[in-house]
Amino acid sequence: MLLSRALVFTIAIAACSRATSPATQARTDSGQPRYTQADVHFMDGMITHHAQAVLIGGWAVDITHGASPQVRALSERIVVAQTDEIAFLERWLRERNEARMDHQMLMPGMLTPEQLAQLDRARGAEFDRSFLTLMIQHHQGAIIMVDQLLGAQGAAQDGLVFRFAADVHADQTTEIERMQRMLAALPSGGKTP
Amino acid sequence: MKRFLCTTIGVLSLAACARASNVVTTKAAPTRDARIGLRAGWMDAAEAVWNLRVVSRTPPSPQFMNASEPGDFQFINSDISFTGHYAIQGNFSGVQVWDIANAARPRLHRAYVCPGSQADVSVYRNLLFVSGEALDGRTDCGTQGVSDTVSHDRLRGIRIFEITDIANPKYLTNVQTCRGSHTHTVVSDPDDTANVYIYVSGSAPVRSPNELAGCSAAPPEQDPNTALFRIEVIQVPLAAPERAKLVSTPRIFSGLTEPASHGESQEDIAAAARAAAAARARGAFTATVHGMEYVLDDVLPPSFINRMLDSVVKARQGTGAPTSADSAALRAAIQGIVDKLVAPPPGPRRGPTQCHDITVYPAIGLAGGACGGYGLLLDIRDAANPRRIAAVADSNFSYWHSATFNNDGTKILFTDEWGGGLQPRCRMTDKPQWGANALFTLRDSTMTFTSYYKLPVPQTPQENCVAHNGSLIPIPGRDIMAQGWYQGGISVFDWTDPARPVEIAYFDRGPMDSTKLLGAGSWSAYWYNGYIISSEIARGLDIVELVPSAHISQNEIDAARLVRFAFLNAQDQQKLVWPPSFAVPRAYLDQLARTSGLAADRVAAVRSELTRAEGLSGATRRDALTQLAGQLDGDAAGAPDQRKVRMLAGAVRALASAQR
Numbered sequence: 001m002l003l004s005r006a007l008v009f010t011i012a013i014a015a016c017s018r019a020t021s022p023a024t025q026a027r028t029d030s031g032q033p034r035y036t037q038a039d040v041h042f043m044d045g046m047i048t049h050h051a052q053a054v055l056i057g058g059w060a061v062d063i064t065h066g067a068s069p070q071v072r073a074l075s076e077r078i079v080v081a082q083t084d085e086i087a088f089l090e091r092w093l094r095e096r097n098e099a100r101m102d103h104q105m106l107m108p109g110m111l112t113p114e115q116l117a118q119l120d121r122a123r124g125a126e127f128d129r130s131f132l133t134l135m136i137q138h139h140q141g142a143i144i145m146v147d148q149l150l151g152a153q154g155a156a157q158d159g160l161v162f163r164f165a166a167d168v169h170a171d172q173t174t175e176i177e178r179m180q181r182m183l184a185a186l187p188s189g190g191k192t193p
Numbered sequence: 194m195k196r197f198l199c200t201t202i203g204v205l206s207l208a209a210c211a212r213a214s215n216v217v218t219t220k221a222a223p224t225r226d227a228r229i230g231l232r233a234g235w236m237d238a239a240e241a242v243w244n245l246r247v248v249s250r251t252p253p254s255p256q257f258m259n260a261s262e263p264g265d266f267q268f269i270n271s272d273i274s275f276t277g278h279y280a281i282q283g284n285f286s287g288v289q290v291w292d293i294a295n296a297a298r299p300r301l302h303r304a305y306v307c308p309g310s311q312a313d314v315s316v317y318r319n320l321l322f323v324s325g326e327a328l329d330g331r332t333d334c335g336t337q338g339v340s341d342t343v344s345h346d347r348l349r350g351i352r353i354f355e356i357t358d359i360a361n362p363k364y365l366t367n368v369q370t371c372r373g374s375h376t377h378t379v380v381s382d383p384d385d386t387a388n389v390y391i392y393v394s395g396s397a398p399v400r401s402p403n404e405l406a407g408c409s410a411a412p413p414e415q416d417p418n419t420a421l422f423r424i425e426v427i428q429v430p431l432a433a434p435e436r437a438k439l440v441s442t443p444r445i446f447s448g449l450t451e452p453a454s455h456g457e458s459q460e461d462i463a464a465a466a467r468a469a470a471a472a473r474a475r476g477a478f479t480a481t482v483h484g485m486e487y488v489l490d491d492v493l494p495p496s497f498i499n500r501m502l503d504s505v506v507k508a509r510q511g512t513g514a515p516t517s518a519d520s521a522a523l524r525a526a527i528q529g530i531v532d533k534l535v536a537p538p539p540g541p542r543r544g545p546t547q548c549h550d551i552t553v554y555p556a557i558g559l560a561g562g563a564c565g566g567y568g569l570l571l572d573i574r575d576a577a578n579p580r581r582i583a584a585v586a587d588s589n590f591s592y593w594h595s596a597t598f599n600n601d602g603t604k605i606l607f608t609d610e611w612g613g614g615l616q617p618r619c620r621m622t623d624k625p626q627w628g629a630n631a632l633f634t635l636r637d638s639t640m641t642f643t644s645y646y647k648l649p650v651p652q653t654p655q656e657n658c659v660a661h662n663g664s665l666i667p668i669p670g671r672d673i674m675a676q677g678w679y680q681g682g683i684s685v686f687d688w689t690d691p692a693r694p695v696e697i698a699y700f701d702r703g704p705m706d707s708t709k710l711l712g713a714g715s716w717s718a719y720w721y722n723g724y725i726i727s728s729e730i731a732r733g734l735d736i737v738e739l740v741p742s743a744h745i746s747q748n749e750i751d752a753a754r755l756v757r758f759a760f761l762n763a764q765d766q767q768k769l770v771w772p773p774s775f776a777v778p779r780a781y782l783d784q785l786a787r788t789s790g791l792a793a794d795r796v797a798a799v800r801s802e803l804t805r806a807e808g809l810s811g812a813t814r815r816d817a818l819t820q821l822a823g824q825l826d827g828d829a830a831g832a833p834d835q836r837k838v839r840m841l842a843g844a845v846r847a848l849a850s851a852q853r
Contacts, residue, residue, distance in 0.1 A: 077611070158330060162328055171613060177545060187489075
């Protein structure tokens with residue numbers, strides 16, 4: 001019984017494979033690759049970009065920097081979300097046999113070594129204010145990367161690339177707005193009156 | 194029977210055949226959740242079912258699947274809409290029309306290839322609306338994509354089809370928008386029957402003005418006509434739908450800062466209050482900022498309190514160390530000082546730039562907008578010009594995704610699509626208040642947070658899972674909802690008591706693949722004319738039905754089946770109205786029995802009186818029912834659940850009036 005089911009299943013899948021769906025066929029016929037170098041650059045660059053957010057988000061989660069509970073909760077989510085997205089991006093590249101690039105230049109919005117050092121030194125309310133300011137800058141850089149991608153010839157025709165880029169745009173725009181609210185709500189942020 | 198299907202139906206029935214032996218069905222609440230550890234597979238994943246019966250599983254049509262690539266992103270099934278005995282299922286490559294007249298055997302009626310994600314679909318009478326947002330959508334439905342950065346072949350917006358002959362959709366026109374349409378909502382205006390309206394939500398970046406004139410992504414202070422910070426409203430004249438056009442771009446976010454009810458989660462507030470109480474006990478100073486109590490030493494430099502104390506000493510013209518009276522004086526004044534310290538917002542505060550989805554409820558003139566970091570309440574009595582009347586934010590919400598009202602309009606539920614749907618957000622490590630539903634009571638335009646509901650079972654890292662689309666199940670007297678959680682499956686829950694939502698049924702499969710995450714699962718699970726119909730991203734169309742259990746009785750199921758729609762878009766919520774039927778009072782009776790809302794002997798007596806009345810006819814039946822309703826009015830005063838007994842009396846009276 002089980003065997004016959006399995007057999008029928010295999011045959012049917014084979015039949016499906018032969019009857020290539022029209023949409024797949026048309027895309028193949030058009031001769032266009034389903035992704036471009038701009039897509040690869042974006043997906044690869046976003047790994048480097050996300051990695052820095054995970055690094056500094058980790059400082060906020062880590063109690064040694066004295067972040068407030070609000071900043072910690074926000075960062076905890078950023079760390080989980082962007083760690084997962086890095087794994088997703090790495091898989092996207094791996095499955096297309098695309099090697100990681102060496103990003104000598106900082107991606108848009110990324111913190112300079114000086115900014116990183118300054119943030120790492122900050123504690124408590126000062127950390128919250130620096131963190132939110134710099135993470136807003138970092139997120140704004142991600143938005144710029146999405147805009148650059150979508151402005152490139154032939155980019156984001158791959159549905160997965162478009163969906164990911166649009167999600168980054170939507171998620172990080174929302175987080176920027178949230179961080180701006182948090183920044184505004186900080187009790188005079190480490191400055192004495 | 195199964196083997197017969199296997200050998201004769203072939204492809205379409207495969208899934209059903211392959212899985213028949215994997216179904217785990219239990220009556221009582223499982224002690225170990227049967228959804229844990231389900232075997233992975235595409236069409237042959239193991240399944241767990243509780244208080245539901247799987248009526249059919251229909252793989253995608255051959256045009257909409259890539260047999261050699263499970264989970265091919267190009268063929269993602271998206272949202273679903275209904276008309277007559279058809280289910281219209283969106284797909285990143287087009288639209289599939291299923292004939293579901295026989296729910297056990299849906300038949301493909303039409304597969305319409307027209308790429309452009311995410312193909313959110315809606316029906317209004319003989320019109321079909323389809324959302325296009327991605328860059329590869331074409332106005333001619335071609336499959337070759339659009340590689341130019343600026344092209345007039347690109348479609349981002351709403352496609353409008355006439356479906357009088359549903360097997361042959363007639364592509365009438367497009368309404369292009371600056372950000373495309375991620376989702377849309379059909380809005381009927383009871384005072385404007387010549388038109389129907391569409392609220393367009395687009396979350397992708399704004400396109401070039403060279404592609405669509407007037408599109409601008411500049412901040413409002415640079416360009417007051419920016420395509421950001423607004424929604425779009427399309428008017429569709431029903432007599433001439435091809436003349437559909439953008440009629441307004443309501444700036445429903447303007448002036449939106451922290452809503453008054455902005456709150457951190459109850460958990461955060463409670464944790465902070467505990468920490469603050471402990472700190473106060475050891476003499477620390479605390480103050481409340483935006484509803485949350487802070488220990489000032491933690492958030493301000495240590496010198497702050499000392500300087501404040503010194504100034505108290507100075508104010509009384511004293512010298513030396515502050516006394517305990519000085520501390521007490523400062524303690525009394527500190528909140529006022531902190532209030533002044535809280536900096537005003539720097540720069541313009543604009544709120545979100547767009548909505549993700551809007552659910553309208555025309556019968557009560559309201560809409561719930563899930564917009565960036567906010568849940569909005571909109572007044573839609575003037576459909577073309579929606580107006581914001583309230584807003585909520587929540588520290589546990591990442592991305593407000595969609596909204597559902599309860600039938601009375603006394604509650605609203607928002608979902609948080611944390612991770613955008615591509616990510617596994619139901620793992621053991623993902624908090625129950627993240628990527629969940631937030632439940633609010635709704636009274637006099639005020640939304641008050643009560644609790645979260647998240648799929649109450651962990652999923653694997655190989656399963657994309659987060660709160661997603663659902664709709665109410667029309668069980669009278671209760672708020673029950675079916676909801677898709679992507680690879681978390683379908684969860685049916687009761688949120689009658691918004692403080693204690695509880696799951697009462699589910700259907701879940703194992704992951705697509707045990708080694709990696711392939712996008713799949715229930716995009717939407719909606720109740721339509723007796724069934725829960727789920728759009729499975731990779732596995733096609735699932736139809737399940739409720740079976741009686743300790744949580745839902747046969748009478749309640751029968752009552753739910755009385756509610757029929759001619760067509761349905763879940764985001765255009767229709768008031769649920771039950772036609773007079775014996776099933777309705779019996780459903781209420783079952784509820785009263787379950788909750789001891791009416792004395793057991795009275796429940797039994799009313800049951801037998803209903804049975805007796807059902808055996809009568811005409812005026813005798815009417816009189817018996819009228820008399821019973823009168824008795825129930827009397828019962829209500831002394832009953833533990835007076836409201837439900839009155840509803841029961843009302844249902845019996847309606848039944849009496851229906852007798853000739």
